[in-house]
Every structure is written in C-alpha cells, then in structure tokens.
Amino acid sequence: MKLSKQDRHRKILEIIAADEIATQEELVKRLQADRLSITQATVSRDIKELNIIKANTKNGKQKFVAMRTMHDPGTDRLLKVFGEAVLNSVTAGNLIVVHTLPGMAPACASAIDAMNITGVAGTIAGDDTIFIAAKTGVDVELMEHELMQFAAVGKRG
Known part of the structure; x- marks a missing residue:
C-alpha cells in the first residue's frame, strides 16, 4: 500500500517512538511488515526531512529519535x-532537573519543548535550572539520557 508523504512521515515517527529502531534497514522491514510499499532510498530521504538522529540508549545500543526541527x-x-x-x-x-549557564534556562526550555522527546509532560525554567516533568510510566532515566544526546548534537551543530 502507498501512503502520502505526510502519512508516511507520521507512520515513521510512530514506529521510532514505539520501538528501538537502530537502522534504516530495520525501519524499512517494519514499514513493509505493515504492508507499506517503501524503499530504503525513500526512508533515507524521510529520515533527513524529519530530522531523525541516532541516540545511544542506556544499554549502549543506538536507536532513531526524532527532533521537532522540521522547516524551522x-x-x-x-x-x-x-x-x-x-x-x-x-x-x-x-522529574529531570537540568542545570544551565546563568540566564540560559528559558532558551534551553524552549529547545526542549521543540524536541520530540517521547514522554515529556512539560517544562518549567528558572534562571539556570529547568524542571522537566515526565508523563506517568515513562523511563525518566532514558529520557534524561536522550536529552544529553540532544545536548551533544547541539555542541556539534
């Protein structure tokens, strides 16, 4: 079955949020298992367009995670x-408590709000500290690890 680009993007984001997908090949197989007709080249383009990156999990493996940076x-x-x-x-x-340089917590909280980190209920920023509330049932340690992965990507950017 063929999907529109928007529906395909939505499906990819659903899959990487639900499962630990580490490679494009795994993602293609998962999409094809859902009876979607898709090639690795299309998945590669979609990953770039969706600003999907690889992040390390707590157990040392890697998985795809998406950032909300599309067209912004x-x-x-x-x-x-x-x-x-x-x-x-x-x-x-x-909660995850993030410490920043003085005066930078509001900008960093805005960045967190713009990221696609599964399970974030909300953020509150002071001057140099951010409280991030996790939704019930979320692995807070994994979420904190993902945040630090985003920080590492930002340092390289």
Whole structure:
C-alpha cells in the first residue's frame, strides 16, 4: 500500500517512538511488515526531512529519535544554544532537573519543548535550572539520557 508523504512521515515517527529502531534497514522491514510499499532510498530521504538522529540508549545500543526541527531554522538555533548552555542533569522521581549557564534556562526550555522527546509532560525554567516533568510510566532515566544526546548534537551543530 502507498501512503502520502505526510502519512508516511507520521507512520515513521510512530514506529521510532514505539520501538528501538537502530537502522534504516530495520525501519524499512517494519514499514513493509505493515504492508507499506517503501524503499530504503525513500526512508533515507524521510529520515533527513524529519530530522531523525541516532541516540545511544542506556544499554549502549543506538536507536532513531526524532527532533521537532522540521522547516524551522529557529529551532536549529535553539538546539545549538541547548548544546552550549547545558551543564548537567539529574533525575528526581518523575522529574529531570537540568542545570544551565546563568540566564540560559528559558532558551534551553524552549529547545526542549521543540524536541520530540517521547514522554515529556512539560517544562518549567528558572534562571539556570529547568524542571522537566515526565508523563506517568515513562523511563525518566532514558529520557534524561536522550536529552544529553540532544545536548551533544547541539555542541556539534
């Protein structure tokens, strides 16, 4: 079955949010298992258009994660700011506490809000500290690990 580009993108985002997909080949196989007619070349283009990156999981493997930077150059700048300003983070119950350079927490919280991190309920920013609330049932340690992966990407950007 053929899907529109928008529906295909939505399906790809659903799959990588639900499963630990580490390669384009795995993603193609998963899409084909859902009876979608798709090639690896199309998946490769979709990954680029959706700003999907690889992040390390807590167990040392890699998986695809998506960032909400589609067609928004401002979000790219926020990601760079996030990478440069984040100092460290720690989990506390269902919260992640992120420490930033002084005055940078609001911009970093905006960057977090622009990311596609599954399970974020919301953010609150002070001057140099951000509280990120996780939805019920979310692996907060994994979410914190993903945030630090985004920070590493921002430092390179």
